[in-house]
Amino acid sequence: MMQTTFLQKRAYILLLLVVLIYSAVNATGSDSYKLWYDKPAAHWNEALPIGNGRLGAMLFGGVKQDHLQLNEETIWSGGPGNNSSKDLYSTMQEIRRLLFAGKYKEAQDLSNKEMPREPEANNNYGMSYQPAGDLWIDFLHEGETVAYRRELDIADALSTVTYRVGEVTYKREYLATAHDQVIMMRVTADRAGSISCNLKLNTPHLIHQQHFIGNRIYVNGTSGDKQNKKGQVKFSIAVEPKVKGGALQAEGEMLRVRQADELTVYIAIGTNFNNYHDLGGDARERADDYLNTALKKSYRKIKSKHVEDYRRYFDRVSLDLGQTVAMNKATDQRVADFHLGNDPQLVSLYFQFGRYLLISSSRPGTQPANLQGIWNDKLSPPWSSKYTVNINTEMNYWPAEVTNLSEMHEPLFAMLEDLSVTGKESAWNYYRARGWNMHHNTDIWRVTGIIDGGFYGMWPMGGAWLSQHIWQHYLFNGDNAFLAKYYPILKGVTQFYVDVLQEEPKHKWLVVAPSMSPENSYQSGVGISAGTTMDNQLVFDVFSNFLEAAHVLQVDEDFMDTVASKLKRLPPMQIGKLGQLQEWMEDWDRADDRHRHISHLYGLYPAAQISPIRHPTLFEAAKKSLVFRGDKSTGWSMGWKVNWWARLLDGNRAYKLIADQLSPAANDGNGEAGGTYANLLDAHPPFQIDGNFGCTAGIAEMLIQSHDGCLHILPALPDQWQNGEVKGLKARGGFIVDIAWKDGKLQKLKVHSRLGGNCRIRIASAKMVDKLAVEKAIGENSNLLYKVPEIKEPISHIGQLAANYTEEFEEYDLPTKKGKTYFLLK
Numbered sequence: 001m002m003q004t005t006f007l008q009k010r011a012y013i014l015l016l017l018v019v020l021i022y023s024a025v026n027a028t029g030s031d032s033y034k035l036w037y038d039k040p041a042a043h044w045n046e047a048l049p050i051g052n053g054r055l056g057a058m059l060f061g062g063v064k065q066d067h068l069q070l071n072e073e074t075i076w077s078g079g080p081g082n083n084s085s086k087d088l089y090s091t092m093q094e095i096r097r098l099l100f101a102g103k104y105k106e107a108q109d110l111s112n113k114e115m116p117r118e119p120e121a122n123n124n125y126g127m128s129y130q131p132a133g134d135l136w137i138d139f140l141h142e143g144e145t146v147a148y149r150r151e152l153d154i155a156d157a158l159s160t161v162t163y164r165v166g167e168v169t170y171k172r173e174y175l176a177t178a179h180d181q182v183i184m185m186r187v188t189a190d191r192a193g194s195i196s197c198n199l200k201l202n203t204p205h206l207i208h209q210q211h212f213i214g215n216r217i218y219v220n221g222t223s224g225d226k227q228n229k230k231g232q233v234k235f236s237i238a239v240e241p242k243v244k245g246g247a248l249q250a251e252g253e254m255l256r257v258r259q260a261d262e263l264t265v266y267i268a269i270g271t272n273f274n275n276y277h278d279l280g281g282d283a284r285e286r287a288d289d290y291l292n293t294a295l296k297k298s299y300r301k302i303k304s305k306h307v308e309d310y311r312r313y314f315d316r317v318s319l320d321l322g323q324t325v326a327m328n329k330a331t332d333q334r335v336a337d338f339h340l341g342n343d344p345q346l347v348s349l350y351f352q353f354g355r356y357l358l359i360s361s362s363r364p365g366t367q368p369a370n371l372q373g374i375w376n377d378k379l380s381p382p383w384s385s386k387y388t389v390n391i392n393t394e395m396n397y398w399p400a401e402v403t404n405l406s407e408m409h410e411p412l413f414a415m416l417e418d419l420s421v422t423g424k425e426s427a428w429n430y431y432r433a434r435g436w437n438m439h440h441n442t443d444i445w446r447v448t449g450i451i452d453g454g455f456y457g458m459w460p461m462g463g464a465w466l467s468q469h470i471w472q473h474y475l476f477n478g479d480n481a482f483l484a485k486y487y488p489i490l491k492g493v494t495q496f497y498v499d500v501l502q503e504e505p506k507h508k509w510l511v512v513a514p515s516m517s518p519e520n521s522y523q524s525g526v527g528i529s530a531g532t533t534m535d536n537q538l539v540f541d542v543f544s545n546f547l548e549a550a551h552v553l554q555v556d557e558d559f560m561d562t563v564a565s566k567l568k569r570l571p572p573m574q575i576g577k578l579g580q581l582q583e584w585m586e587d588w589d590r591a592d593d594r595h596r597h598i599s600h601l602y603g604l605y606p607a608a609q610i611s612p613i614r615h616p617t618l619f620e621a622a623k624k625s626l627v628f629r630g631d632k633s634t635g636w637s638m639g640w641k642v643n644w645w646a647r648l649l650d651g652n653r654a655y656k657l658i659a660d661q662l663s664p665a666a667n668d669g670n671g672e673a674g675g676t677y678a679n680l681l682d683a684h685p686p687f688q689i690d691g692n693f694g695c696t697a698g699i700a701e702m703l704i705q706s707h708d709g710c711l712h713i714l715p716a717l718p719d720q721w722q723n724g725e726v727k728g729l730k731a732r733g734g735f736i737v738d739i740a741w742k743d744g745k746l747q748k749l750k751v752h753s754r755l756g757g758n759c760r761i762r763i764a765s766a767k768m769v770d771k772l773a774v775e776k777a778i779g780e781n782s783n784l785l786y787k788v789p790e791i792k793e794p795i796s797h798i799g800q801l802a803a804n805y806t807e808e809f810e811e812y813d814l815p816t817k818k819g820k821t822y823f824l825l826k
């Protein structure tokens, strides 16, 4: 009896194993880069995003009624004009006086009074990004639906819906092509004459008209008014279907399709937007041009060009962290089950989805990705879906270089060109400073003023942070022509801080005042301050970048001297009473502060001012600050934490944050819970795209890092990723890196050198099986793209802090030649 049960059990286990192995193999097929669902989207957070940088659509995939919610990136409320005409210079001077006299509450009160929470009648606090319209397709299906499946294939940037009604199997396919500048939907069926539907196009905008010319529907509209600005963006949506077989006819407010074999819908959108100060384009003519050109081409042709174009970018990077049967579940179920710990592939899917979103929302020549990328269905979206630059816009671009999508960074540089013009107004009117500056927000009109009141808005650092992206792009790509082109922007931001820095009375350090550590306070309702740690770190980077850039380009020698002498007088970082990195110049930090912004850790990431090897005590202090703040927060805050834990070389804690992020977000949530919606978009909540990009960058940062004078291989590998392979990540110095590892140890390392120069490789001794077949490193890295600016010796207020980071590293030098590939381990 005992014996039989045992045998039965064994047979059962064997069978289970066969099934598991079979499904695991099955799961490794072409499905790895697909989001899929067994039902239509019940709401926006379940709909799937497609986009070409300029145009976006959210796809709902309903059987009886399909819905494409449409966006075009230049439809914003209002029109041209900045919001910083008020002369605030004497107010700034008075606030400085109060701050340096220790009268913080008075300083905050004055700034709240002179910079009100709501805009004054002649001013505005930035416009809203607005939707274009909605295309509705009502299918005349009778009977029950079976075998429904909705997919987004992020490897090809194609979405499909398939299902059967009665005897007929239907397939819909959707794409947004950058090559042909249209959105398309194509419907096929496996039986002739089965496609009958009605198409309707509308828009939520107040001012609009709809009309037909032949089988083309237009909705022409005007963007909304807001605050002191009248809506001035004119847009035109033009939709025209083509059918094979059956009949197509305009009737009333809709287009009727009856008994067609095939239906292809072409969607074009044009606006009158030329640039932030010129709305002289013809919206309707543009929509017609896009549509007429596309209509001459077959769906097949457009699709193959689209896929080819998209894959040029997407295929550069692959990531394999292991595949299991968990992959066979629908994507929403995978998010719900991620905590079970058996679905490593969901992390690679989420990582690649971040890359998909960047390629789909930020192409050269388009606007930068805003708080929602390009996907928004509301006339008044959260935070106006504009550009918040005290973290969010920067975070959107963190994956651009390291995940090998440098071209997608371009819209941000183009925006900086505009801001370096409009920001002259705020630099002068508020601070009497040369150069340009901005505060914590901007929009398509490139406003640079203080908004949302003195508490949130008194932060003159937006330009300092955003302009880091120019320098970082240079470090990854070593392109001197690029540097020369954008040098005036770096110089303008440097001039601003040269003029704006104030000598504080206590230590005679040069500091930014007034300012704040973004959105945080050190007393109830008081955040305004002088010389916050983040500001000091930002100005340190602004000045260091400028000096390097001027040196590379051999220009502005005299001004370099001025900048160098001011750089020496910036405050050092300080370690406070809790052993933490101080957030403010005074030791005001609280152990129970859980604020989502941890701005003083800017120096740890994205900047590279805190190294485990050069500054072990600062490294410990930064870790303390991060531990105090805790894990759970908004999506973007958790995305930032993944990067910080990666920089702190703690893969397990970084992974924990990824797991927190990959937990289901409530659809109607608000607040600071983070999480991921069914469509894999990030929840603040509500939806905000920065968390997707932050987490994507963080995953890359766990696999390679390229600051602190070297290329660090597998710096923060969690226990969950003991085996894996990544290909195509980009490091500073233009190195493209492929790595394979097994049981936590390096198996394969391939470096392709785009620019030549020394590649200094760092790796933990414990991760090595064999020595690398290159020389051990000696002295400073000769590669100038790895030069590390010296920070000032930190001050500790609690004596010497013990450095307890113990991991041992090996460092090697690989001298490379431009264009050559090196296999360091095979």
Ligand code: FUC
Binding pocket: 371, 383, 388, 392, 519, 596, 597, 634, 636, 684, 688
């Ligand atoms: C900053 C953050 C908020 C939100 C907003 C768009 O103000 O503090 O959490 O992300 O930007």
